[in-house]
Amino acid sequence: MDWMQIFLLLNVFVLGGAVFVAIEHVWLHFHPREEIDPAQPSGVHLPMAVKERLLRVAETDYEKVLEDSVGDFHGELEGTTKEINTQLSKLSDDIIAEEMDRYKKTLDELRGQAEQARSGAQSEIEKHQLELEALITERQKALETKFVERHTALEQQAEAEILTMKQSYVDRIDKRLADAVTSFLSETLQYNADLGAQESYLLSELEKHKSELINEVSDER
């Protein structure tokens, strides 16, 4: 409970007191009560005219007092109302100011949170961006490595194929050359084969493979 509420409760209490006094005055006006003064003797009799004059004077005084009381009450009520209005206005201003402060504070907090969130998101984005860059770099390196390996493998394969092709060409050239020389020798020697001169060679070949020939002849027989 803050001071404003205490002040309002106090005002309500004072106002309640004033209303009670006013109601009591109204009640006593319409329901007069004879005061019995034990100090005075009850057997005093006043003339009627005096009584009426006293009654008029009393009524007049009573009305005057009542009017004064009403005026005072009215004045106090106005002051109280003004004060209440002033206090309410002030309270409203304070409340509004406080609410505005709270609103500003909340806004600041929200702004701070938003800023923090934005900063967090920014840092997350930067972190993710760094991770993506690292991933891209890694992938790029892997691709480069793979490319180099593939390139090397292709180079080696190409070199091997070229070497094989080259060897094939060399073999074919050698074979063609050997065939050409053989054909040349065949054409040259076809009528000049001196078998007489080859007799010792023929016999030596037979002698060299004698065991194989014996096996074959024995199998046939």
Added chain:
Amino acid sequence: MNASLPPQIVSAQDLTVVIHELADYTSWATHETIKRRVGVAGRQEVPVISPAATELLSTWAKEHGNSVESYRQLIESLERVIASSPTITITLAGPAPQAVREHLVSWCRKNLSANVLVTFAFNRTLLGGMVVRAGSRIFDWSLRRRLMDHGREFTEVLARV
């Protein structure tokens, strides 16, 4: 009993020819013997047989007698030789001279089998050397084979030249 073949008879064809010659000679000898027995005058001309057949016949006659029956036994013996003797084929780079043929056949009959029959053929593309077919195998000892087997060395030699 089998006849031993002279070096002049090298192949089955040679032996077949000799057998035909001996058969003609035996037929002539049979006719002459019959005519002599019955006293028929006149004499047919003696069939001409090759020196190889003459040598074979004389050798056989020395051991088994000089009769028609002996000649028939010789022919049967030679036919058995054709049927049972191993055969090898020697292909040379050209037609072999008789001396070379005889030397080769003598070596074969001395080292491989006494009655081996050798068939000679020639193929000019061999360039030199010989190709021997014995049983199920072919031995290529020709110059052409040597050149083909050593083609790379041959080209290296040519490159050095």
